[in-house]
Amino acid sequence: MAKDTVSGAQQSGAPEKMGLHNLRSAPGSTKNRKRLGRGPGSGTGKTSGKGHKGSKARAGHHGPGGGKPHFEGGQMPITRRLPKRGFTNPFRVDNQVVRLDDLEKLSGGEITRDSLAEAGLIKSNKGQVKVLANGQISAAVTVRGLKVSAGAREKIVAAGGRVEE
Numbered sequence: 001m002a003k004d005t006v007s008g009a010q011q012s013g014a015p016e017k018m019g020l021h022n023l024r025s026a027p028g029s030t031k032n033r034k035r036l037g038r039g040p041g042s043g044t045g046k047t048s049g050k051g052h053k054g055s056k057a058r059a060g061h062h063g064p065g066g067g068k069p070h071f072e073g074g075q076m077p078i079t080r081r082l083p084k085r086g087f088t089n090p091f092r093v094d095n096q097v098v099r100l101d102d103l104e105k106l107s108g109g110e111i112t113r114d115s116l117a118e119a120g121l122i123k124s125n126k127g128q129v130k131v132l133a134n135g136q137i138s139a140a141v142t143v144r145g146l147k148v149s150a151g152a153r154e155k156i157v158a159a160g161g162r163v164e165e
Contacts, residue, residue, distance in 0.1 A: 096122045100152055101135030103143075111143045137161070 016022060036048035050057040060068045070077045102121050103111055111131075117124035131143060133151030140160035148156070148163050156163055 095130040099134040100137045
């Protein structure tokens with residue numbers, strides 16, 4: 001039924017509804033790209049419209065986007081003028097952080113790495129887990145085998161829970 005009404009609307013001269021299936025670019029708004037180095041008949045053969053030699057004929061110079069990255073006209077580039085300092089510790093340990101608020105949402109008295117992974121609070125294959133004292137906890141829970149901050153430990157014990165290393 002619906003097909004007949006649509007085709008009837010098109011036959012009556014009503015414009016077709018715009019959609020992704022019938023988009024067209026405006027006439028004359030696009031033109032074919034310039035194909036460089038395709039023989040003398042193309043007009044851009046041999047040197048591909050770059051003339052002979054010189055920096056403008058070389059790869060990586062001029063054109064859209066400017067010259068070579070970090071090139072400053074022969075002046076010593078700033079990346080070589082500035083001193084290099086700093087250090088990245090390859091042995092740094094990034095803990096996965098779990099808030100007390102998140103523990104409140106978990107049902108069940110025992111909190112372990114596996115239970116946190118099942119709940120989607122941590123990734124099971126990524127680093128150590130540490131419970132931080134952000135938020136409050138009212139249910140008594142047992143935290144087993146996780147790092148716990150001092151503030152989180154106090155709040156868990158105050159709620160009637162335990163922390164087991």
